[in-house]
Amino acid sequence: MRFTLNAREVELNVAPLARLLDVLREDCGLTGTKEGCGEGECGACTVLVDGEAVCACLVPVAQVEGAEVVTIEGLGDDHPLQRAFMDEVGAQCGICTPGMILTAITLGPRPSLAKIRRGLAGNLCRCTGYEAIYRAIHRAS
Amino acid sequence: MREIRSMLNAVGQSVPRKDGIGKATGQARYADDLRFPGMLHGRTIRSTIPCGRLAAVRLGFDPAGFTVVDHRDIPGRNVVTLIADDQPCLVEREIRHVAEPVLLLAHENREALLGASVALEEEPAEPVFDPERSPTAFKTILIEKGDLAAGFAEADHVVEGTYCTGHQEHVYIEPQAVIAVPEDGGMTVYGSIQCPFYAHRALAVILGDAVARVRVIQTETGGGFGGKEEYPSGIAAHAALLALKSDRPVKLIYDRVEDMLATTKRHPAIVRHRTGLTRDGRLVAMDIEVILDGGAYQTLSAVVLSRGSIHAAGPYRCDNIRIAARAMFTNTPPNGAFRGFGAPQTQFGVEVHMERIAEALGLDPVRLRERNLLRPGDTTATGQRVGQDCAALEVLRTAVRRSGFRRKRKAYAGTGRGIGLAMYWHGSGFTGSGELKLASRATIELTATGVRVLTSSTELGQGTRTMHAQIVADALGVPYEQVEVAMPDTGLVPDSGPTVASRTCMVVGRILQRAAEEIRAKLGDATPAEYFRRHGPLAVTGQYEQPEWIRWDEIDYRGDAYAAYAWGCDVVEVELDRDTWEVRPVRVTVVNEIGKAIHPALARGQVEGGTVQGLGYALLERVVMRNGAMANAQLTNYIIPTTLDTPKLDVVLLEHPYDGGPFGAKGLGELPIDGPAPAVVNAIRQLGIDVRGIPAVPEAIREAACASP
Ligand code: FES
Ligand code: FES
Numbered sequence: 001m002r003f004t005l006n007a008r009e010v011e012l013n014v015a016p017l018a019r020l021l022d023v024l025r026e027d028c029g030l031t032g033t034k035e036g037c038g039e040g041e042c043g044a045c046t047v048l049v050d051g052e053a054v055c056a057c058l059v060p061v062a063q064v065e066g067a068e069v070v071t072i073e074g075l076g077d078d079h080p081l082q083r084a085f086m087d088e089v090g091a092q093c094g095i096c097t098p099g100m101i102l103t104a105i106t107l108g109p110r111p112s113l114a115k116i117r118r119g120l121a122g123n124l125c126r127c128t129g130y131e132a133i134y135r136a137i138h139r140a141s
Numbered sequence: 142m143r144e145i146r147s148m149l150n151a152v153g154q155s156v157p158r159k160d161g162i163g164k165a166t167g168q169a170r171y172a173d174d175l176r177f178p179g180m181l182h183g184r185t186i187r188s189t190i191p192c193g194r195l196a197a198v199r200l201g202f203d204p205a206g207f208t209v210v211d212h213r214d215i216p217g218r219n220v221v222t223l224i225a226d227d228q229p230c231l232v233e234r235e236i237r238h239v240a241e242p243v244l245l246l247a248h249e250n251r252e253a254l255l256g257a258s259v260a261l262e263e264e265p266a267e268p269v270f271d272p273e274r275s276p277t278a279f280k281t282i283l284i285e286k287g288d289l290a291a292g293f294a295e296a297d298h299v300v301e302g303t304y305c306t307g308h309q310e311h312v313y314i315e316p317q318a319v320i321a322v323p324e325d326g327g328m329t330v331y332g333s334i335q336c337p338f339y340a341h342r343a344l345a346v347i348l349g350d351a352v353a354r355v356r357v358i359q360t361e362t363g364g365g366f367g368g369k370e371e372y373p374s375g376i377a378a379h380a381a382l383l384a385l386k387s388d389r390p391v392k393l394i395y396d397r398v399e400d401m402l403a404t405t406k407r408h409p410a411i412v413r414h415r416t417g418l419t420r421d422g423r424l425v426a427m428d429i430e431v432i433l434d435g436g437a438y439q440t441l442s443a444v445v446l447s448r449g450s451i452h453a454a455g456p457y458r459c460d461n462i463r464i465a466a467r468a469m470f471t472n473t474p475p476n477g478a479f480r481g482f483g484a485p486q487t488q489f490g491v492e493v494h495m496e497r498i499a500e501a502l503g504l505d506p507v508r509l510r511e512r513n514l515l516r517p518g519d520t521t522a523t524g525q526r527v528g529q530d531c532a533a534l535e536v537l538r539t540a541v542r543r544s545g546f547r548r549k550r551k552a553y554a555g556t557g558r559g560i561g562l563a564m565y566w567h568g569s570g571f572t573g574s575g576e577l578k579l580a581s582r583a584t585i586e587l588t589a590t591g592v593r594v595l596t597s598s599t600e601l602g603q604g605t606r607t608m609h610a611q612i613v614a615d616a617l618g619v620p621y622e623q624v625e626v627a628m629p630d631t632g633l634v635p636d637s638g639p640t641v642a643s644r645t646c647m648v649v650g651r652i653l654q655r656a657a658e659e660i661r662a663k664l665g666d667a668t669p670a671e672y673f674r675r676h677g678p679l680a681v682t683g684q685y686e687q688p689e690w691i692r693w694d695e696i697d698y699r700g701d702a703y704a705a706y707a708w709g710c711d712v713v714e715v716e717l718d719r720d721t722w723e724v725r726p727v728r729v730t731v732v733n734e735i736g737k738a739i740h741p742a743l744a745r746g747q748v749e750g751g752t753v754q755g756l757g758y759a760l761l762e763r764v765v766m767r768n769g770a771m772a773n774a775q776l777t778n779y780i781i782p783t784t785l786d787t788p789k790l791d792v793v794l795l796e797h798p799y800d801g802g803p804f805g806a807k808g809l810g811e812l813p814i815d816g817p818a819p820a821v822v823n824a825i826r827q828l829g830i831d832v833r834g835i836p837a838v839p840e841a842i843r844e845a846a847c848a849s850p
Contacts, residue, residue, distance in 0.1 A: 031174035032167020034363070036314040037397040041776035044314055072167035086161035089742045092750065093602030094164025095171065095315040095363030117784040124776070126312050126364050127602045129753030130784050132746050 003064045005030075006074030016062035021045045023061045024071060032072035032098045036124070043123030046099035047071050053103045055122075072098035080140040081105065090136035092127035099123050100133055110141045151611040151621040152804045155742035159606040159626055160361070172318035172333045172360040173394055180320070181208065182251045183383050183393035186244040186259045187403060188236045191472040191769030192268035195232050198244055201258035208387040210245040215382065217349025221375045222342060225279075228438035228475070230347050230378050236263060237437035238474045239770035240403040242375070247383040247391050268472035268769055272434040273411065277470035279435045280443035282450045284464040284522050284698045292426025292461030296417025300498045304414070304490040305834035306818070308764035309407035309757075310771075311479060312781050315363020316400040319373060321380035322390040327354030330377045333362045335369040335599055336639040341631045343374035344381055351385060356632040365601040366754070367478030370641055371440055372404050401774035405477030406764060408433040408445055408468070412453065412490030417461075422504045424459040424513045427522075431466035431487055436475035442468040445476075447572055448642075449483025451523060451702045452815075455491035456533045456566040457510075458519040473769050478641065480751065481814045484567060485758065492563040492819030493833060496826055506823070507541055510564055525701045530797040530807075532708040532734035537564060539793060540710035544730035549714065553827060557719065558727075561823025562712045565815035568703025569808025570644040573693030576685055576704070581638035583652040585613060585660055586680035587673040591623025592660070594653060596637040598645045599629050603810055604743035605645055611739055612650045612803045616657035619669060635682055643808025646739060647705065648685055650803035656683035688801045705799040705807045708734040711752070711816035714788075715824040722839035722846070724825055726756050726788040729817065734795040736807035741794065748792045748813045755817030757782045763836045 001012045005028060014023050021038075024030045024047065036044035038057045045056040048070040049063075075082060081101045084090065091097040100123050107119045116137050125133065163169035188195070198211065212219050212231040219233065220226045232243045243261060248254040269275045293299065319332030328348065334340050337357040344355045357377065362369065380393040395403070410433050417426030431450055435442035450466035499506040514533040520526050540562065541547065549560045570576050584595040594613055600606045610624040617624075627634060637649045659681045664672050672679065693700040712730040717723075731752055738744040761780045765772040773779045798805025818835050825832050825842065832845045 025174075030167075031170070034171070034315070035173065036316070036363075037776045039397065039775060039777060042314055042397075075166070077162065077166045077168075082162075082165040085165045086157060089155070089158060089161075089604075089746050091158075091161065091164040091602075092604070092746055093313070093315070093362060093364040094160065094169055095313075097164050098167045101165065120784045122783075124312075124314060124781060124783060126314055126366070126754070126781060127750045128746055129749035129751075129782075129790065130787055131749040131790055132742070 001061060001065060003066060004068040006070055014061055017060045019057055020059040020061050020064060021056035024056060030071050030073050034095050034098060036095065043099045043103065044096055046102045046123065048102055048105065053106045072102060084136040084140035088132050088136040088139055090128065090133045096123060096125045100125065104137050107137065111137065149615050151614040152739050155740055156607065156611060156621050158604065159610060160600060169361045171315055171363055172320055172331060175320055175331060175360065177320065177322055177390035180390040180392055181247040181249050181387055182254050183245060183247045183380055183391045184254050185242050185379060186246065188232060188239060188241040188243055188263060189261065190236055190263045190265045191239050193236050193263055193265040194234055195236055195243060195261065196264050197262040199260040201260055206248055206253065207257065208247040208383055210382045210386055214386055215347055216351035217347045220346060221378065222346045223371055223440060224443055225439040230375060238472055240474055242379065245379050245383050247387055270471055270473065270769060272432055272469035272471055275469040275471055279439045279468045279470060280446050282446055282466040282698060284450055284462065286522050286524060287461035289426055289428060289461045289463045293417045295425045297420040298418045298502055299415065300501050301415045302494050302497055302833060304412045304493050306410045306486045306489050307836055308409050309479060309762050310401055310764060310779055311366045311368030313364030313366060313368055316397055317373060317376055317395040317404060319377050319380045320390060320392045321377065321384035323384050323388055327356060328352045328381050328384065329356045329358060330381060331358050331360050332373055332377060333369055334359050334373045335365040335601060336641065337629050337631050338597055338636045339371055339639060340374045340377045344377055347378045348381060356630065358630040359599050359628060362599060362601050366480045367482065368404060370478040370639065372477060397776060398774050401779065402771050403474060405440060405475055407479035408435065408442065408476040408483065408486065410486035412487055414490060414494040416494065416498060418498065418502065422502055422509045422512050424457055426461045427454050427459050429453050429464045431464065433468040433483065434471050434476060435468040436471055436473045438475040440475045440477040442476065445483040449487045451568065451572065452484040452566065453487035453491060454522040455488060456515050456564055456708065457513045458515050462522045464522060473766060480754065481811045485815050485818060488565050488815045489818045489835065493822050496561065496823040506562065507546065510537055514564065523702045524699050527706065530705065530736065530799050532795060532797050533564065533566065535795060536708045536710040536732045536734050539795065540712050540730050540732040543791065543793060544712035546712050557717050558714060559824040559827035560712065560714045561820050561827060562710060563816045563819035563823060565709045566706045567643065567808065567812040567815055569647045569705045569707060570703060571642055572702055573695060573700065576648060577687045579638040581649060581652060581685045582635035582682050583637045583649055583656060584635050584680055584682040585653065585656045587669045587678060588625065589673055590670055591619060591625065592617065592669050593625045593627055595627045595634040596649055597629045597634050598637050598649050599640040601640065603747060604740060605640065608646055608739045608743060609650060609653055613653050613657045616654045617661050643810045646806050647802040647808045650806060651801065652683040652685050654803040656681045704801055705736065707736065707807045707809060707812045709812050709816050711820040713817065713820040713824045715821060717828050722843040724760060724837060724842060726821060728789045730791045731813060732793045732795065733812055734797055735809045736799045736802050737796050737805035738794050739804065739806055744794055744809055745792050747809050749790055751813030752790060752817050753782050753787050755814045756821065759818040759821040759835050760837055761786065763838050
């Protein structure tokens with residue numbers, strides 16, 4: 001199994017049907033990707049695969065062979081969205097935050113509120129009521 | 142030399158969250174992110190019947206490599222200790238609900254663990270599901286004020302009604318998670334735990350003398366809302382029992398289905414009102430009955446009932462009140478703490494009832510409330526005189542003005558839109574003399590670079606660390622950045638009481654403010670770092686001092702129920718789709734009076750988050766119980782609000798300082814969940830649909846619409 005993970009080539013010896021989520025968390029030690037439901041409903045496990053937001057709990061690792069995978073760790077610590085989430089208190093408990101930020105990246109520049117709402121519809125947040133997340137995304141764009 | 146700061150530099154400012162960077166970068170460590178050498182994974186085998194006896198347990202796997210624990214492995218007492226010691230840690234014989242823990246397994250390989258089959262032989266008995274038919278009351282409460290019969294004799298009108306609320310599941314996005322690690326001759330439990338000292342006490346009872354030292358450390362926690370208040374004590378015990386037997390670290394994480402099926406929920410309630418009014422709409426008699434479905438064990442039902450009944454008459458003045466409340470046993474998984482703690486249920490009842498009263502008497506709903514709202518100096522149902530900070534009228538008037546309520550009410554009449562409002566209040570801190578009994582403590586110590594705050598108050602996302610650091614920074618006159626906040630670790634921090642009851646700011650924050658003032662006096666002109674260099678360590682531990690005016694009679698439920706109340710009014714606008722019978726909230730105005738917003742952005746976040754949880758409670762979140770078990774225990778069909786379900790929110794915070802709170806602050810965390818449900822249902826009423834229960838899902842709305850004249 002080879003793929004690009006956060007701009008680095010990785011080669012792993014893992015079961016092809018293993019969930020990408022488990023491979024990232026356990027084999028690669030990247031625990032910023034979270035598990036909230038394991039059934040594709042909460043979006044806490046969102047990562048980017050070739051620039052698209054996907055639920056890592058639903059993806060068998062074999063599917064990312066040769067692809068480019070980005071997790072929250074791939075953004076470093078100074079991405080404009082990360083700063084905006086801090087400034088606007090877009091993270092309360094923070095468990096949804098990595099997934100929210102990665103999904104927000106796919107919204108493109110200056111998304112309208114309607115576009116943000118549609119884009120984030122697969123990412124659940126139980127703490128914020130989403131308002132601070134909208135403010136953060138607006139601020140970053 | 143220390144520059145003298147007399148101004149508030151941190152308090153009232155939206156300073157950066159202490160935990161902001163870790164959460165935005167994915168570096169924050171939640172329980173499931175931790176790994177220990179030799180760690181095993183744990184699993185819980187559960188009952189499948191709601192009532193009966195466990196006859197036999199048969200293992201259908203080769204036990205090599207497995208650790209298996211049942212009740213006989215408990216070295217101490219088989220009880221999850223809380224208010225009443227009625228809930229076993231593991232079933233011995235009697236089964237009281239579906240998903241009751243029977244047997245524990247651990248294995249180093251998760252697949253092997255999940256593949257292990259266990260057959261339970263269970264002998265079913267007749268369960269009780271209806272709380273009104275249950276023969277067993279966990280707790281009854283009677284609150285009496287004035288003379289009810291005389292009140293009704295004075296009444297020109299009497300209005301009656303029954304209002305029902307359903308279960309609500311917390312859906313913290315991080316499921317329940319703990320890890321027990323045998324270390325240093327003791328047992329350390331790391332976990333997603335709201336009240337580390339609750340877990341600590343429970344572990345001590347279950348482990349008994351077998352373990353010399355128990356230590357509980359909170360890991361970063363992905364939401365709680367009450368769901369990680371008492372429940373993790375049992376999970377911590379399960380992990381610890383497996384760790385004790387295997388002598389290896391054991392990680393016990395619930396998956397979403399197990400979490401929804403087995404853990405506590407908000408108590409369903411039935412609230413009945415019979416109310417006497419004069420012709421001009423003055424309340425002269427309120428007779429209220431409250432029934433909570435407690436589930437199979439007591440957990441916190443007695444205190445949930447207490448808060449629910451004290452709030453049951455709403456923020457209104459009336460001379461003659463009777464509130465008779467009971468929490469009943471049923472054969473369903475126990476219900477427990479959930480943000481609001483009984484108050485959302487009873488305030489749903491009273492506010493929908495007030496709307497029906499306005500309708501029955503032909504009165505304007507705002508006038509009716511204005512006439513009856515508590516003013517400073519008025520007395521509540523328990524006879525408490527509310528203080529100068531009572532802001533009931535002001536929140537109502539602000540919300541009405543700001544939302545354009547009157548104009549829209551006229552404009553929406555006869556359309557597919559409706560607008561409704563609800564008043565609410567929420568007492569901060571433990572009830573009555575509860576805070577006195579808790580005798581909470583909090584410590585501040587000097588470090589080489591500033592100070593460190595040590596409390597058992599947990600960060601659940603609400604901003605505990607940040608807000609405590611702000612209070613200490615300003616009380617001490619040091620920059621916010623120089624205040625560190627320690628993770629709650631029962632081996633390190635004093636018991637500051639549980640992180641519940643909207644008390645973390647008002648009560649624990651107050652102790653910290655006092656302790657900081659004491660340190661400030663000792664420092665003289667030195668900064669904390671200078672003092673530390675010259676004189677070495679210094680720590681001050683403060684203890685809560687309840688305001689001396691508080692009088693509370695626990696037997697008769699008379700007196701000062703809470704040190705302070707926060708006040709709220711919600712106005713909700715809804716739209717009905719007549720084809721799908723779906724009601725969508727389109728705009729919500731929230732006005733909350735909270736004493737002082739220590740951190741305005743965090744405070745706003747609490748209001749927005751609580752309001753959306755309340756909208757979910759009102760319209761979407763339905764727990765379907767079938768034969769005593771949640772039939773829709775998945776996020777696929779238990780629906781919480783998404784970005785597409787949330788309306789435009791307009792939040793206004795008002796500040797009437799309470800002088801017993803730090804810098805005037807009262808409690809806030811729970812207040813905003815009290816209002817949305819009744820306001821939504823009152824907006825639906827404007828559409829001519831007589832809904833008296835929640836969740837108001839499309840089926841319920843269609844049924845009510847067909848029944849409404
Ligand atoms: S964990 Fe993948 S969507 Fe919830
Ligand atoms: S911040 Fe807690 S779930 Fe979003």
